[in-house]
Amino acid sequence: MSALYGVDETHDPALRSWVESANDPACEFPIQNLPFGRFREAADLDWRIGVAIGDQVLELRRIGLINHAEMNRLMRLKPETRLELRRALSAGLRAGSGQQARWRDALLPMARVQLGLPCQIGDYTDFYVGIHHATTVGKLFRPDQPLLPNYKWVPIGYHGRASTIGVSGQDFVRPMGQVMAAGAEAPQLMPSQRLDFELELGIFIGRPNAQGQAIPIEQAEEHVFGLALFNDWSARDLQAWEYQPLGPFLSKNFASTVSPWMVTMEALAPFRRAFERPAGDPPPLPYLDSAAQRAQGAIDVDLEVRLQTAAMRAAGQPAVCISRSNYADAAYWTVAQLVSHHSVNGCSLSNGDLLGTGTLSGPRPDQAGSLLELSAGGRTPITLPNGEQRRFLEDGDSVELHGRCERAGYRAIGFGACRATVLPAASTVANETD
Amino acid sequence: MSALYGVDETHDPALRSWVESANDPACEFPIQNLPFGRFREAADLDWRIGVAIGDQVLELRRIGLINHAEMNRLMRLKPETRLELRRALSAGLRAGSGQQARWRDALLPMARVQLGLPCQIGDYTDFYVGIHHATTVGKLFRPDQPLLPNYKWVPIGYHGRASTIGVSGQDFVRPMGQVMAAGAEAPQLMPSQRLDFELELGIFIGRPNAQGQAIPIEQAEEHVFGLALFNDWSARDLQAWEYQPLGPFLSKNFASTVSPWMVTMEALAPFRRAFERPAGDPPPLPYLDSAAQRAQGAIDVDLEVRLQTAAMRAAGQPAVCISRSNYADAAYWTVAQLVSHHSVNGCSLSNGDLLGTGTLSGPRPDQAGSLLELSAGGRTPITLPNGEQRRFLEDGDSVELHGRCERAGYRAIGFGACRATVLPAASTVANETD
Numbered sequence: 001m002s003a004l005y006g007v008d009e010t011h012d013p014a015l016r017s018w019v020e021s022a023n024d025p026a027c028e029f030p031i032q033n034l035p036f037g038r039f040r041e042a043a044d045l046d047w048r049i050g051v052a053i054g055d056q057v058l059e060l061r062r063i064g065l066i067n068h069a070e071m072n073r074l075m076r077l078k079p080e081t082r083l084e085l086r087r088a089l090s091a092g093l094r095a096g097s098g099q100q101a102r103w104r105d106a107l108l109p110m111a112r113v114q115l116g117l118p119c120q121i122g123d124y125t126d127f128y129v130g131i132h133h134a135t136t137v138g139k140l141f142r143p144d145q146p147l148l149p150n151y152k153w154v155p156i157g158y159h160g161r162a163s164t165i166g167v168s169g170q171d172f173v174r175p176m177g178q179v180m181a182a183g184a185e186a187p188q189l190m191p192s193q194r195l196d197f198e199l200e201l202g203i204f205i206g207r208p209n210a211q212g213q214a215i216p217i218e219q220a221e222e223h224v225f226g227l228a229l230f231n232d233w234s235a236r237d238l239q240a241w242e243y244q245p246l247g248p249f250l251s252k253n254f255a256s257t258v259s260p261w262m263v264t265m266e267a268l269a270p271f272r273r274a275f276e277r278p279a280g281d282p283p284p285l286p287y288l289d290s291a292a293q294r295a296q297g298a299i300d301v302d303l304e305v306r307l308q309t310a311a312m313r314a315a316g317q318p319a320v321c322i323s324r325s326n327y328a329d330a331a332y333w334t335v336a337q338l339v340s341h342h343s344v345n346g347c348s349l350s351n352g353d354l355l356g357t358g359t360l361s362g363p364r365p366d367q368a369g370s371l372l373e374l375s376a377g378g379r380t381p382i383t384l385p386n387g388e389q390r391r392f393l394e395d396g397d398s399v400e401l402h403g404r405c406e407r408a409g410y411r412a413i414g415f416g417a418c419r420a421t422v423l424p425a426a427s428t429v430a431n432e433t434d
Numbered sequence: 435m436s437a438l439y440g441v442d443e444t445h446d447p448a449l450r451s452w453v454e455s456a457n458d459p460a461c462e463f464p465i466q467n468l469p470f471g472r473f474r475e476a477a478d479l480d481w482r483i484g485v486a487i488g489d490q491v492l493e494l495r496r497i498g499l500i501n502h503a504e505m506n507r508l509m510r511l512k513p514e515t516r517l518e519l520r521r522a523l524s525a526g527l528r529a530g531s532g533q534q535a536r537w538r539d540a541l542l543p544m545a546r547v548q549l550g551l552p553c554q555i556g557d558y559t560d561f562y563v564g565i566h567h568a569t570t571v572g573k574l575f576r577p578d579q580p581l582l583p584n585y586k587w588v589p590i591g592y593h594g595r596a597s598t599i600g601v602s603g604q605d606f607v608r609p610m611g612q613v614m615a616a617g618a619e620a621p622q623l624m625p626s627q628r629l630d631f632e633l634e635l636g637i638f639i640g641r642p643n644a645q646g647q648a649i650p651i652e653q654a655e656e657h658v659f660g661l662a663l664f665n666d667w668s669a670r671d672l673q674a675w676e677y678q679p680l681g682p683f684l685s686k687n688f689a690s691t692v693s694p695w696m697v698t699m700e701a702l703a704p705f706r707r708a709f710e711r712p713a714g715d716p717p718p719l720p721y722l723d724s725a726a727q728r729a730q731g732a733i734d735v736d737l738e739v740r741l742q743t744a745a746m747r748a749a750g751q752p753a754v755c756i757s758r759s760n761y762a763d764a765a766y767w768t769v770a771q772l773v774s775h776h777s778v779n780g781c782s783l784s785n786g787d788l789l790g791t792g793t794l795s796g797p798r799p800d801q802a803g804s805l806l807e808l809s810a811g812g813r814t815p816i817t818l819p820n821g822e823q824r825r826f827l828e829d830g831d832s833v834e835l836h837g838r839c840e841r842a843g844y845r846a847i848g849f850g851a852c853r854a855t856v857l858p859a860a861s862t863v864a865n866e867t868d
Contacts (some may be wrong), residue, residue, distance in 0.1 A: 122596075122597060123595055123596055123597050125595075125683075126680075128680060138679075148678050148679060149614075150614070150621075150675055150676060150678065153612060153614075153620070153621050154612055154621075154675065154676050156676070156679075156680055156683075157680070157683050158592070158593070158680040158681045158682075158683050159592070159593040159594055159595055159683070159687065160593055161557055161559075161593055161781060162556075162557055163556060163557050163645075163781075163782050163783075163784045163787075164645055164781055164782055166645075172645070172646065172780070173646040173780050175779035175780055176648065176778055176779055176780070177778060177779050178587060178588055178719065180583075180584070180587075186587070186716060186719075187584075187587050187588070187719070188719075189719055189720070189721055189778070211597075211598055211600075211606070211688075211689070212606065212607040212857075212860060213860065214610065214860065235779070238779070241584055241588065242584060242588050242590070243679075243680075243681075244582050244584065245572075245582060245590075245677075245681075246560075246562060246590055246591070246592040246677075246681040246682065247592045247677075247679075247680040247681020247682070248592075248680065248681070249559075249590075249591050249592050249593070250775070250776070250778065250779040250781065251779075253593065253779070253781045254645075254779040254780045254781050255645070255780070282620060285612065285620075285621070285622075285623055286623070287623055341684070342684070344610050344611060344623070344684070345609035345610055345611050345669070345672070345684040345685075345687070345688040346606070346607050346609055346610070346688045346689070346860065347595060347597075347598055347684065347687045347688050348597050348598055349597075350597045353597075423646075426646060426647065426648065426780065
């Protein structure tokens with residue numbers, strides 16, 4: 001693994017770009033990052049492949065490093081080839097590069113383009129790697145046994161809906177659904193009263209495996225292209241009523257939001273961490289274990305959730321932070337473990353598949369990745385700086401996820417924002433005339 | 435609904451085709467059926483759209499009724515346009531038609547072509563409409579409460595894996611996975627010992643809805659193109675260990691098999707039945723109820739499961755019937771109810787989506803749609819005519835699903851076969867050297 005995604009000259013913190021905005025210390029897209037996304041200049045034009053640099057987007061085909069505009073095709077490249085591409089981008093964007101005159105024509109201000117889903121998404125799987133999330137939520141239902149017996153053995157996951165995944169900036173209507181009130185004899189169709197966000201990372205699969213052929217853990221990261229922020233919106237009241245015995249369905253599939261930039265595994269190389277289980281926990285089964293995983297299976301990403309209510313927006317107030325967490329602290333399973341587990345039964349992962357990590361709550365209550373946790377199941381609302389309170393999301397609320405990798409001796413890199421806004425529920429479809 | 439998919443002259447049992455094999459009373463594809471599928475003459479050629487007639491495939495573009503070869507595009511047609519297409523096909527294939535000379539050139543023997551997945555599948559959702567299945571399986575886990583409280587209110591469903599759906603004729607390897615033996619302290623990675631089939635129908639979505647816009651039940655069938663046979667292979671031992679709390683995952687996503695022909699809603703019109711709930715059951719919520727649904731929401735399809743073991747194949751013995759069931763008798767929810775429920779929260783259904791019904795077991799034990807039920811959870815094996823016994827599937831077993839609609843006064847139509855074979859598990863991927 002370390003051979004695949006090692007630290008090299010592209011991570012040198014002294015590197016500066018001729019794109020001046022990239023050198024601002026607050027910029028999330030310095031020359032050490034170089035994430036990939038899709039953009040277009042107008043809704044009737046085709047998506048193109050871009051690389052974020054400072055406040056600009058570099059159009060990849062235009063500089064001649066690739067000869068097509070299909071992100072999914074680019075994501076299939078072998079890791080060695082991707083590494084070459086990264087090195088060429090880094091060299092060409094470096095201050096003093098001879099490419100500057102030519103590449104400048106391939107830059108567009110990010111503020112002037114539309115950013116799309118990072119790729120054409122194949123199947124979407126959501127995992128449940130956040131052990132603090134699983135424990136806290138489990139306690140709400142099973143105070144005496146918060147974690148089920150399989151949790152430390154099986155990377156729990158389930159399939160989700162790919163067609164309703166949107167990109168940052170989307171609005172979605174509050175879902176309608178069946179709600180069974182406590183003590184009621186029958187459920188009612190109504191707008192969800194317990195709408196929530198889930199702070200996750202999304203893992204994009206680049207290289208597929210053939211059906212029937214499991215991916216050994218040593219090769220698992222070769223199949224991964226990069227990470228993005230991911231919000232798996234959840235309607236807790238619909239979920240509570242519908243989810244037995246086959247899992248979440250309408251409570252999750254109305255909308256999910258992903259950030260537009262895929263931060264590559266290459267860019268994340270300096271931010272790897274040892275991955276160790278707490279003493280006393282069972283060791284992973286051999287197909288989920290490797291020396292490389294133990295040495296640096298974790299990825300250190302600081303995460304943040306910000307909320308802006310309609311009242312705040314009207315008053316010109318920016319979103320406020322309501323939770324901070326960290327991927328490496330939150331996750332019980334690594335990226336490679338998820339990929340190996342997903343394929344151990346012969347399941348074929350496809351180019352463009354998206355794996356959600358599950359909610360990445362930290363160990364402390366204020367590090368929770370959902371309102372369900374922050375409000376203790378809706379019992380104790382959180383209070384915002386303007387005095388508003390929230391147990392769950394209200395119409396007009398915008399939720400923004402942020403992610404940032406920092407480490408001494410390296411230039412910090414960021415993920416951009418993953419933002420979406422809740423619209424009021426559509427009027428009921430119930431058929432009154434029949 | 436009856437206006438959409440009514441009985442007309444294309445269902446006249448007296449109709450005969452100039453394709454002589456279609457007039458054989460045992461033929462599943464008479465002129466009254468006209469199902470759609472994709473075929474090609476060699477693996478390196480593109481898929482084309484075909485209509486099954488007798489033992490032949492009629493290439494649709496070649497006869498000029500459409501000017502492209504994209505099944506998904508055809509499936510988006512409005513129901514009125516699809517009805518026109520059906521009428522034109524019926525007229526042209528009728529004995530004495532003036533098209534005979536020209537259309538004959540567009541026929542290919544079905545035995546000489548490769549049949550593909552009927553369309554490019556979008557998202558795949560599996561439902562759980564078989565109330566006898568849910569009750570029998572529930573009893574194995576909860577003798578005192580076989581049906582969970584939500585069952586008669588919520589059409590229970592969950593998302594599945596689209597990338598591993600194959601077409602009839604496929605082989606797949608027995609899945610590896612974590613199995614927790616009774617009394618064991620740790621799970622083990624091993625080939626599934628409780629591999630099973632599930633007798634289902636697949637519902638293909640033709641017309642999408644926009645995200646945020648629920649589909650009213652009166653319009654639900656407009657979004658449906660047709661039905662096919664569907665086998666949702668299941669590894670019961672993996673499922674038992676992994677499925678809490680988020681539902682089935684690796685126990686289901688290694689393979690599913692669909693039959694190559696989509697029998698259209700138009701073709702099924704004569705086989706509609708009243709849909710009535712047992713006395714004492716709660717009425718469906720208004721968004722799941724309509725007069726048309728009550729009058730003819732059900733579809734009468736006789737279903738059959740056949741098994742051929744490796745020993746039978748070696749001895750030249752054909753597959754034997756191990757279960758018979760009927761869709762209308764098995765299902766607690768109609769096609770329209772599934773579509774409306776799936777979208778009530780604003781979830782967008784896409785062109786090419788596949789909805790599995792769930793296992794369609796009849797009320798009697800010998801009508802079960804899975805070995806889990808037929809063998810009472812693996813306790814009492816079934817005995818085959820050659821003396822072999824089965825609790826669950828063994829390597830080399832082929833399972834074949836069949837479906838047939840019959841009604842007095844109408845020509846019977848069939849679904850073709852949905853067949854697949856279990857191969858031995860791949861060698862373990864466990865990493866022993868690390």
